[in-house]
Amino acid sequence: MSSFTATQNHMPPSDQLTGFLRSSWIIAQFELIRLFGTARGLLTLFTFAVIWYFMLTNLVMTAANFIEQNASTRMSTMMFNSSGFGQLLAWPIAEFSAYWRIALYLFPVFAVLFAADQTASDRDRGGLRFLTTRCSRDSIFLGRFIGQTIIVSFLVVGTLLTTLAVALYAHPAESWPMSFYCTLLIATNLLAVLMPYTAMMALLSASVRSPILAIILAVLLWTIVLWSVTALSEYYPAFDFVKYIIPGIQISDLTQLQPADTLSLIHIPLLQTAVLLIIGRFVMAKGAI
């Protein structure tokens, strides 16, 4: 037998869907290795941990103290309500209240930064060419999105667990069940809120050859679309529904809801994610690599 014979004969997965899902999962796993198994990825994680440490101690804990100290007085409650921060007092534990408000506005930025390079660098380097003779572009697109979604979820869960630890430490006796409830509720909400941002970066990353350009495009497009849609709905209220194409459009509404009601808006980011992924899939399929 020739010395060039393959190590072992193998059969490609006969079922196309199985093959597609298998390839997507292999690609997703490779994204996880990129973050958790390379020096550069670990450095990124370490940097994020340091930033989060300072945010937790200086923002979340300070804000939690402030909320706790002012929650009991009627004057403070009126002040919170009049400034639009009334629902901060609705959360049973101040640490989660502070985390919720901070994470809603900050984590989209992290999601954009972390998910910016889903396919852009590989396209520039020609690396996608090694992959597309082995799996479909759809597999690559979906696999990278799944990988980044898991990474963003890891960041959310990690930061939430540190917040949970702080909350349990601050309120050791009374709030264990409530803390876990808040953790679960916020985690579910945040994962949904962040998915369209990851999908948006999947789409933009499929359109360009540089992650920096993808981030610049995200900022510009998000700003321009928000401005345009706001102007359009102001002059033509019938077009108000168009604003729902913008990732994060529901965030300000979320901050005004009672904790138990926050999941009532979860369909918005999920639909946005689906739409962005479908558009991104076509961009990925049509473009030269």
Added chain:
Amino acid sequence: MSLIQCKSLVKQYVDKTVLHGLSFELETGSPIALVGPNGAGKTTLFSILCGYIRPTQGEVTIFGEKPGSSALFNRVSALPQDAQLDPRFSIQRQLMLFAQLQGFSKKQSKLEAERVLSLMQLSDSLKQKPAALSHGMRKRVAIAQALIGNPDLVLLDEPTAGLDPVNARNIRDIVHELAGETTFIISSHNLAELEQLCGTVLHLNDGHLQQQVDLTNSDGAEPQLAFLTVHMDKCSPDEFVNTVKTLNGVSAVTPSQKNHFVIDYNPINAPLLDQQLLRCIDENQWDYRQLIKGKTLEEQLFSN
């Protein structure tokens, strides 16, 4: 078996048409060469065949499937020109990923990565990252990835460009050895190399298919006319031409490059002209380097 069918293939960019209605059909078997000057459209054709870009017009099928189709995964692989591996991962890790995507288990993929790297004599580079390798080594790694899983068709875009002679020869040996089970399509400017390896040559020029030459069919000449190509050493060109012209059956002797001559002759009148020519060289105390039956590929493609 039909390998590739191209019908009226056109690739147009905003300001330039790169391929002008290419039509050809190729069968599986011995390696196929794709030649042509820079800008002829070779890499564009490769990119279309690999599914990297789509043609503006026309149809192309590989094994009856459209390029990029899932039916071609594991059957077609390529050495893309200028594509680079991910700088963050070791060579082994990346080749394992490719093998896993082709259906290998994790354990099998490790063995397969080792196998293809050993083919390229790069076993020592298994754990290294691309940045630690020279240009030539990176090129060989890129060729190694194309051999994962023994595909039916391998497209190699300038596989020996930038390689030292020893490694270029190693690549040629591997192509030659694998040619029985895998069909190779090789784009190169090295005509001598292609002549050694390939059975069919596609000659592209300015996006047009200039000619399709079958090298296995002697030199493609009509039966009444055959050719010998001789590379002489230390010999007066005029004296050589005048002397060889007098040999029975010779109709013309044409100098091509320095000390190279193409001899046109009638094989019916002079079936053993090669032996006559060697005797003539011996009698005149000339020296020769090479005698080729037929024309060189370069002569076939670019003479007249």
